[in-house]
Amino acid sequence: MAAKPLTGKIALVAGATRGAGRAIAVGLGAAGATVYATGRTTREGVSEVGRVTETIEETAELVTAAGGAGIAVPTDHLVPERVRALIGRIERDHGRLDVLVNDLWGGEHLVEFGKKMWETELGRGLRMLELGVKSHAITSSVALPLLIRRPGGLVVEVTDGTARSNRAFRENYYYDLAKNAPIRMAFTLGEDLKDVGGTAVSITPGFLRSEQMLDHFGVREENWRDAIAESPHFAISESPLLIGRAVAALATDPEKQRWNGRSLSSGQLAHEYGFTDADGSRPDAWRYFEDVANGAKDASADDYR
Numbered sequence: 001m002a003a004k005p006l007t008g009k010i011a012l013v014a015g016a017t018r019g020a021g022r023a024i025a026v027g028l029g030a031a032g033a034t035v036y037a038t039g040r041t042t043r044e045g046v047s048e049v050g051r052v053t054e055t056i057e058e059t060a061e062l063v064t065a066a067g068g069a070g071i072a073v074p075t076d077h078l079v080p081e082r083v084r085a086l087i088g089r090i091e092r093d094h095g096r097l098d099v100l101v102n103d104l105w106g107g108e109h110l111v112e113f114g115k116k117m118w119e120t121e122l123g124r125g126l127r128m129l130e131l132g133v134k135s136h137a138i139t140s141s142v143a144l145p146l147l148i149r150r151p152g153g154l155v156v157e158v159t160d161g162t163a164r165s166n167r168a169f170r171e172n173y174y175y176d177l178a179k180n181a182p183i184r185m186a187f188t189l190g191e192d193l194k195d196v197g198g199t200a201v202s203i204t205p206g207f208l209r210s211e212q213m214l215d216h217f218g219v220r221e222e223n224w225r226d227a228i229a230e231s232p233h234f235a236i237s238e239s240p241l242l243i244g245r246a247v248a249a250l251a252t253d254p255e256k257q258r259w260n261g262r263s264l265s266s267g268q269l270a271h272e273y274g275f276t277d278a279d280g281s282r283p284d285a286w287r288y289f290e291d292v293a294n295g296a297k298d299a300s301a302d303d304y305r
Contacts, residue, residue, distance in 0.1 A: 006252060016056060018054035033099070037072050110128050111175050152198070205240070205266045
């Protein structure tokens with residue numbers, strides 16, 4: 001593989017403020033891509049998520065530091081006019097779009113696990129679907145005409161859970177819909193794209209040590225293992241670096257169409273492509289959850305790293 005295999009390629013990571021989206025943007029940048037990082041939290045304003053500690057400007061700077069070119073564009077992807085302006089800018093500046101990553105979400109504050117559908121306030125539920133489903137559809141609708149101008153384009157739908165793991169109830173009606181929808185989006189987009197040389201996949205991280213998750217446990221990346229005492233399954237967790245490397249590996253694979261329409265995970269692709277997490281391991285969280293956490297197998301997280 002060339003040192004910078006994505007040099008000259010243009011990527012849009014929609015929802016790149018933090019977590020998986022930020023890591024994917026940086027991973028694509030490390031491979032040499034020009035990455036448009038979008039989101040609603042900037043140094044001038046914060047989204048409804050309410051976190052001021054991560055911004056799209058910071059993400060763009062990390063992309064550039066990794067070896068790519070990061071461009072921050074504040075965008076509310078629920079407003080079609082804003083998305084059209086974004087894609088128009090990319091078209092004017094580059095005339096192409098090679099990778100589209102839909103990592104739009106920001107609805108954790110709305111989820112109330114354990115509540116029945118009719119017990120969930122309707123406005124909260126519908127907002128989850130707006131953030132996790134409608135925003136993806138708007139972005140793909142506007143961006144895909146530019147992406148399909150050249151064969152080889154890649155669409156990545158980021159979600160929580162694989163098609164296999166999400167056959168089980170995700171504990172909340174609206175959350176279940178919001179996290180299963182990107183899997184079907186990738187499948188149906190794969191059908192639409194296969195005749196024009198494009199590829200669509202869905203991808204999920206495992207137990208992600210995002211900024212929010214680390215804050216939840218009161219730890220940092222340097223001492224994350226301290227949280228295992230409170231949550232034993234945290235031992236299978238992975239840094240955001242893993243999913244960033246996963247999407248970069250997909251984007252640089254000349255035979256990526258073999259994955260078209262598939263539901264993938266960061267752990268699965270780590271084994272397929274041979275990359276590792278920051279500590280040199282390859283955590284396969286979803287297999288661990290199925291076998292050990294939700295199954296009867298007597299094994300440790302180390303057996304799945």
